[in-house]
Amino acid sequence: MSQVDIEHLIITAKDGKQLSGIASTIPDPLGLVCLVHGFGEHIGRYSHVMSTLNESGFNAYGMDLRGHGKSEGLKGHAPSLLCLLDDIEEFLKMVRSEQLYLPLFLFGHSMGGNLVLNFILRDRSKELTGFIASSPWLKLAFKPPIWKEKLGRAMANILPKFRQPNGLKSMHLSKDPEVSRNYDLDPLVNFKISARLFVAITEGAEYVMEKSTTIKTPGYVLHGQSDALIDHSVTIQLAQSNTEFLTFKLWEGVYHEPHNDLEQSQVIHAWIDWMKALLK
Numbered sequence: 001m002s003q004v005d006i007e008h009l010i011i012t013a014k015d016g017k018q019l020s021g022i023a024s025t026i027p028d029p030l031g032l033v034c035l036v037h038g039f040g041e042h043i044g045r046y047s048h049v050m051s052t053l054n055e056s057g058f059n060a061y062g063m064d065l066r067g068h069g070k071s072e073g074l075k076g077h078a079p080s081l082l083c084l085l086d087d088i089e090e091f092l093k094m095v096r097s098e099q100l101y102l103p104l105f106l107f108g109h110s111m112g113g114n115l116v117l118n119f120i121l122r123d124r125s126k127e128l129t130g131f132i133a134s135s136p137w138l139k140l141a142f143k144p145p146i147w148k149e150k151l152g153r154a155m156a157n158i159l160p161k162f163r164q165p166n167g168l169k170s171m172h173l174s175k176d177p178e179v180s181r182n183y184d185l186d187p188l189v190n191f192k193i194s195a196r197l198f199v200a201i202t203e204g205a206e207y208v209m210e211k212s213t214t215i216k217t218p219g220y221v222l223h224g225q226s227d228a229l230i231d232h233s234v235t236i237q238l239a240q241s242n243t244e245f246l247t248f249k250l251w252e253g254v255y256h257e258p259h260n261d262l263e264q265s266q267v268i269h270a271w272i273d274w275m276k277a278l279l280k
Helices: 043-055 081-098 111-121 146-158 177-185 195-214 232-240 264-279
Strands: 005-012 018-025 031-036 058-063 104-109 128-134 163-165 192-194 219-224 246-251
Touching (some): 031 111, 043 058, 043 264, 081 111, 104 111, 128 264, 192 195
16 A cells, blocks of 8 residues: 555634544545544544555545544534534535545544534535445434423523433444444533534434435435434435435345444445445
8 A cells, every 4th residue: 555644734714613634645636535523532533544545545534523532612502403514514624635537435423414514405515526424313212201202402592502311222333342332432422412502413314314215315315223312213214315316225134334343344344345436
């Protein structure tokens, strides 16, 4: 493989927040891939995905969303969905300014998948060649207690920064117990979500399902059939609503984080092969 250059980035959001990013680049890439992580985690958990992209001929870029990882902002909170989409737009602008003419792909996992789908639907970047949505958060696979849901929705307008435990159990991320162990011990992982962010993501999911037939950018959508956190049946509905532009893969026996499960190599290479086929 070509020599890899790792560089830390600072992305300045429209409201002045400093967002932490990373670039993992090689000479003469085929294209650029920007990664958006899921709720509560950070881009450092995607280093093996970025390495695989480099090995496959792509430059890889990642950013910690506001309120996540090393980025500024109250942990587990964002003022709105549009604010997060603005942050992704600033991130893509920075990446694009470095290399103007290469194909550009956007990858998002879980909450990141929700954000990527909203980004596409709200026509934020006509420059994207394609996108990848991994286990997109469109509907929880479990029902939170009614009181918790009602409290969250009430607080979203009264006390938007009010935070509750997100209820995520790390054993549902992957069949590999090392993944769960590392997640629980990771000082950059956050286990609380604000009322405003929860409502924003829920509304974003509803918007995606309402508008899915209008997607006109090629997308690769994947989900693990054994995901106990996000409902894979809704992802199937999404894919079936727009077969012209969406390619779908359901991974049997795979948990919530396909890129971290025991099948991770096959999973990551499957969407990389899809990108390469698109470029041909």
